[in-house]
Amino acid sequence: MKICVLHRPYRNTEWQTKFSGEKFPDDAIEEARHHAEAIRANGHSVEIVTWSNDMVKNIRALQSGNYDLVVNASSLEEVALLEILHIPFMGSGIDLVATDKATRKRLWREAQVLTPAFALISNLEQLSSVELPPFPLFVKPVRGRGSAGITNESIVHNHKELRRACQRILYNMQQGVLIEEHIHGVEVTVGLIGNGADVMVLPPLEIEYSGQARTNTFMHKQDNEIFHCPARLPEEAINLLCEAAKRAYNSLGARDFGRIDFIYVPKTKQPYALELNTFAGLQILTGDEQHLHQSYIGKMCEQLGWTSRDLFQRLLAACQRRLSEAMVDDDTAND
Secondary structure, X not given: OEEEEEEOOOOOOHHHHHXXXXXXXXXXXXXXXXXXXXXXXXXOEEEEEXXXXXXXXXXXXHHHOOOOEEEOOOOHHHHHHHXXXXXXXXXXXXXXXXXXXXXXXXXXXXXXXXXXXXXXXXXXXXXXXXXXXXOOEEEEEOOOOOOOOOOHHHEEOOHHHHHHHHHXXXXXXXXXXXXXXXXXXEEEEEEEEOOHHHOEEOOOEEEEOXXXXXXXXXXXXXXXXXXXXXXXXXXXXXXXHHHHHHHHHHHOOOOOEEEEEEEEEOOOOEEEEEEEEOOOOOOXXXXXXXXXXXXXXXXXXXXXXXXXXXXXXXXXXXXXXXXXXXHHHXXXXXX
């Protein structure tokens, strides 16, 4: 195939920059090169295309390339344009990407996927009228990635702390605030590859906090986590997490790959689904990277003994199978 790897500068840090005002090293080009090398190692032709603020330029670049597939689309705008242009791409579609974390949690409730109780606000005045779960609470942006907007102060114990945490997100990030019941337990994330009944669940990864971290903040994710893969949990809990991840993934209609974050409560043996990451990182580090951080899915793959080539072989196979099945369905519908 002729494959395009999209590179959007600062894709992993843009939301945190809005939140904190700080600028962080851009690892996006290293990430794109990693993916391109892994795809090329599978025998495909690869070109890296840099996403621009000029939409006409993006359209020309994508259409003129005559690509069989686009990889690394990582924003609502990219996914929307690819669907408009009818260019096949790896990953979830606009129907899921356009939904925020609160909407996904509502869909999980309907599918009987356990998730913390929550409230959503779009301004501070709503704090006096919205029905909140009991304290302590966890405050986060309703959109974003990489724990952008999350600090130790995201865990709040009273109305004063709640108001301060909400205000910072509302004013700095210009978006709604998700206020969740804070669940105490073990943080575990589960990667998935594939579609529907053919989904493969990767070994659950436990994230232990280091230093003064009370939760997995943006800064904590800059290679400060302590990883345990598989998670240090009984086999029964591992199986429960894998089944919950599969149900959470499929109930939202995720495509090709993704990652579900959980808090597992050993006392009650319950996994609470926190978020689905449709743009989960896929890099497996070699040690030569300058700014690129390890991905959680990459750590899971290392546990399986996979290389980047192995991972992308499976990702591309899952994507091609989905696209082939969709083509057959369209042909059948047109007969």
